[in-house]
Amino acid sequence: MQSSIRLKNSGGATGRRMKPNCNSDETQTIAVVGASARAAAFSLLRAGYKVVAADLFADVDLAGHCPVTRITDYPQGFVPWLAETVCDSWLYTGALENYPTLVDELATLRRLEGNSGEGLRRVRDPLDLQSVLHQAGFLFPQTITADDGLLRKGSWLGKTYQGSSGCGVGTSGKAPYYQQFVSGIPLSAVFQGCALQGVTRQLVGETCAGAAPFQYCGTISPWPISHEAQHYLQRLGTLLSEEYHLVGYYGVDLIAHEGQLWIIEINPRYTAAVEIVQQACEDVGSCFGKMILYAESPLTVEASMRDQCLSKSGCYSWPTMADIPAAGSQIAEGQPILTIFAKGESPVDVHLELQKKAEELRLQIHAGAISC
Structure with a gap:
């Protein structure tokens, strides 16, 4: 799979090596x-x-x-x-x-x-999506609007469809929608238009990142899938492009369960996974990942923390650390602090490196003795 991207009217997004349209001498x-x-x-x-x-x-x-x-x-x-x-x-x-x-x-x-907005209204409507996917033979968890005490049974999730990164998903409280819980490995497929660009492992609810349950906290790519699964996702991209007229980059949240891919949600815009897929496409044979660190308690960013992180952040071509807050920023409990990156030979290597970096950095941040 390649990721050669360029912007197009009402349809391009960003990409690994996006090339500006060359209709003039000025860069867009x-x-x-x-x-x-x-x-x-x-x-x-x-x-x-x-x-x-x-x-x-x-x-x-x-x-x-x-x-x-x-x-x-x-x-x-x-x-x-x-x-x-x-x-x-x-x-x-x-x-x-x-x-x-x-x-x-x-x-x-x-x-x-x-x-x-027209496409967003439909593809973000889980009942519409459920109908379209089921008719086309794709796996999508049963989703309903009535509670009937389902959350108390432990096999359903309440979802608001008003947040991102796992916000608005939980096992308690009222919600507009309820989706049957599917256990397994959380993945994400990144598309550009109808074309599959890459598959990633999603990191969700990791304690070393300070993430809450169901909260997205990182991405690792590439993630190996079978030829059958790749064909399944390519067929999905065609369906989404034709039915909802999706363009540019977008992501599909998946759960790998007993050899099958369940479609959980569509994120019809540039997602957090895209930059990792881009790196994996650029450096074939290597594995890349990132992890978002969340505040375990209220945090005020000191100038020394900002400066240390910024000095170690690297460049935008492949940062080692990013999303560095300004000095004086007040970060509430549960809010993102910054993002760390890692490169390795396999998804396991990258995951272990991210966990190690996260544990060390999180302890230093909350001890006020950060050394990036």
Whole structure:
């Protein structure tokens, strides 16, 4: 599988070696908006685009490579920001797929490189998705809207479909939807349009990262799958492209259970897994991964922590650490602190290295003696 990507009107996303359209001598400027813009922005920068960004964090490593604005009125604050921003087009990251009306409003301001609100409404409707997938012969857990005490039985999950990275998923409390729980290995398939780009192992709820149950905390790629599974996913990409008109990069959350792939959810935009798939496509034979560290207790970022992390972060072509918060940032319990990266010969090697780095760094951060 290759990942040679370029932006196209209403359809491109970012990629391993995205090439700017060469209709003029000037490099295009792409605006990136979302909860976190860093990964997509770095992908675009590697491809030679100019980038401007707006997100919830305005992390210092991103600010060192492109203009970035911290949005406090999320997500409505993206409207005046994009209206005032000079750019050729824009794309979004998580969790703007949950705001289709806002996406359409932003698309009236600048050309959208991604999926419009119409497609988002359908593909993010689990009942619509369930019907389409079942009719096509794909595995999708039974999903309903009635509670009937299902959560107390322990085999169902409540899902809001209003968050990202596992937010809004749980085993207690009321929710708009309830999905039958499928045990197994969490994976993700990354597509561009109908084309499968790569398969990743998703890291979820890892204690060394300080992650909550069901909370996404990292990615490892490539993940080996059978030829049969690859054909299954390629057929899925064709279905999603034709039925929902999905374009650009998007992700599909999967569970590998007893030799079968269950489709859990569609994330119709640039996902956190994309940058790792890009690296795996670029350096064939190696394995890459990242892990997000979450705060176990409230944390104030000191200038010394910022400086130490930034000095060790590397460059955007392949960082060793990223999403570094600014000095003075107040990070609440359960919120992301930063992201670490690793490279190895196998998924097991990368996973062990990420766990080792996470344990060491987490202890140093919370002891106030960080040494990156």
